[in-house]
Structure formats: structure tokens, C-alpha cells
Amino acid sequence: xxxxxxxxxxxxxxxxxxxxxxxxxxxxxxxxxxxxxxxxxxxxxxxxxxxxxxxxxxxxxxxxxxxxxxxxxxxxxxxxxxxxxxxxxxxxxxxxxxxxxxxxxxxxxxxxxxxxxxxxxxxxxxxxxxxxxxxxxxxxxxxxxxxxxxxxxxxxxxxxxxxxxxxxxxxxxxxxxxxxxxxxxxxxxxxxxxxxxxxxxxxxx
Numbered sequence: 323x324x325x326x327x328x329x330x331x332x333x334x335x336x337x338x339x340x341x342x343x344x345x346x347x348x349x350x351x352x353x354x355x356x357x358x359x360x361x362x363x364x365x366x367x368x369x370x371x372x373x374x375x376x377x378x379x380x381x382x383x384x385x386x387x388x389x390x391x392x393x394x395x396x397x398x399x400x401x402x403x404x405x406x407x408x409x410x411x412x413x414x415x416x417x418x419x420x421x422x423x424x425x426x427x428x429x430x431x432x433x434x435x436x437x438x439x440x441x442x443x444x445x446x447x448x449x450x451x452x453x454x455x456x457x458x459x460x461x462x463x464x465x466x467x468x469x470x471x472x473x474x475x476x477x478x479x480x481x482x483x484x485x486x487x488x489x490x491x492x493x494x495x496x497x498x499x500x501x502x503x504x505x506x507x508x509x510x511x512x513x514x515x516x517x518x519x520x521x522x523x524x525x526x527x
Contacts (some may be wrong), residue, residue: 332373337383339363340375344383348391351433354465355380372423384429391492400430404515406483411508413455414487417442418495420505423486426514427504435477435486439505445474445489452476462486470497 342362343355352358355377363374375383388396403425411419423437424430442448452459459478464471472488479485499505506514 335366335368335373336379338366339368339373340379340383341387342366343375343380344387347380347384347429348387348431351431353433353435381429388429396431398434398500400425400428401515403430403434403436403483404511406480406485407438408508408511408515410436410438410480411511414438414440414448415508416449416451417448417489418507420507421511422499422503422505426506426511435484436480437486437488438473439488439490439499441490441492441495443445443492444474446494447472448487448489449476452478459487470494470499 328341339362341358344360346352346357346361352361353423354374355525358382359374363369385461408420411421417440420439421437422439424434425436440448449459456479457478459476462477463476464475472490472494474489476489477485478487
């Protein structure tokens with residue numbers, strides 16, 4: 323009998339961890355989904371690896387949370403961050419930029435960054451371009467280096483909006499992101515900005 327009860331219990335644990343992780347992301351500004359779910363699991367006293375939710379499950383809980391607590395100010399902030407993303411993508415057009423992350427997905431909070439992927443022969447090309455434009459940036463450590471990781475992560479502000487620029491080599495443009503996150507080109511983001519909330523949606527193009 324205990325064996326039959328295990329799957330529902332595991333499912334409930336996953337849901338509880340995902341829900342708490344979503345709340346931590348929304349309220350504490352945790353941007354790393356892995357960190358959020360590990361912290362949620364610790365708070366719930368869960369050490370069973372199989373009970374850990376995936377990113378999609380946490381995103382679903384985050385959307386549910388925001389549907390309850392999101393207000394007009396949050397919607398205005400999201401719209402402004404998407405407009406900022408368009409400005410940055412236009413400025414960096416030579417590097418074939420693609421928007422990704424919470425601003426694209428519609429789950430951005432007051433702690434979120436505008437996350438943009440760019441593609442170049444060398445990260446130095448992007449750095450020199452930013453400096454020529456008078457944009458001061460900082461390097462952020464790459465937590466999980468590897469063949470699918472960006473060559474550099476550059477952090478800067480654009481009209482006081484925090485921006486995270488991930489620089490990949492040209493080959494990576496044809497490779498899906500390691501975390502499965504979507505990418506959207508300029509036209510898709512522009513359409514997203516112009517679409518009513520009920521019609522939101524974007525894809526790599």
C-alpha cells in the first residue's frame with residue numbers, strides 16, 4: 323500500500339516546492355530557478371531528489387502567483403522593459419540579438435533583468451562595440467562553464483533598466499539554449515509589445 327501512495331505524495335511535494343520557489347522568485351528577486359527550488363526544498367524539509375520540480379513547473383506556478391498578485395504597475399513595468407529590449411536589440415542588430423528570459427515570458431518582476439543573447443566571432447567584438455557606444459559594463463561569472471555556455475556575460479544599465487547580455491559564438495545561434503528557454507528576434511518582440519495581453523506569445527524567428 324505505501325508504494326501506491328508514493329507517486330501522489332511525490333507529485334504533491336513537487337507542486338509545493340514549485341509553488342514556494344515561484345513565491346521566492348516573485349518576492350525575493352531570486353532569478354536562478356535552480357537556486358529558488360533548492361531553497362524552497364530546504365525550507366520544506368525535502369531532500370528527495372525525485373521530488374524536485376523542473377523549470378516549466380516553477381514557471382507555471384509563477385504565472386499562477388502573478389495572476390493573483392500582479393497589479394497594473396507590474397504590467398506597466400513589463401511593457402517598459404520590453405520596449406527597452408527593442409531599443410537594445412536595434413542598437414545591437416549587427417550581433418543578431420534575441421530576447422530571452424522573464425521579460426520575454428511575461429513573468430518579469432521588479433528584480434528582473436532584460437536578458438538578451440547576441441552572437442559574434444568573439445566576445446571582444448561585442449565589448450568593443452559597447453565601449454564605442456559609451457556603455458560601461460561589468461563581467462558576470464559564468465556559473466556552469468561548458469560548450470553550450472556563453473563566452474561572456476556582460477551586465478550594464480540602459481536608461482536605468484538592468485540588462486544581462488549573453489555573448490555566444492556564431493555556431494550557438496543554431497543551438498537551443500541549454501535551459502530550454504525560448505529566444506525571440508526583434509520582429510517577434512515588436513509584435514509582442516503591440517499585442518493585447520491575451521494575445522501574447524513569441525518564438526524564435
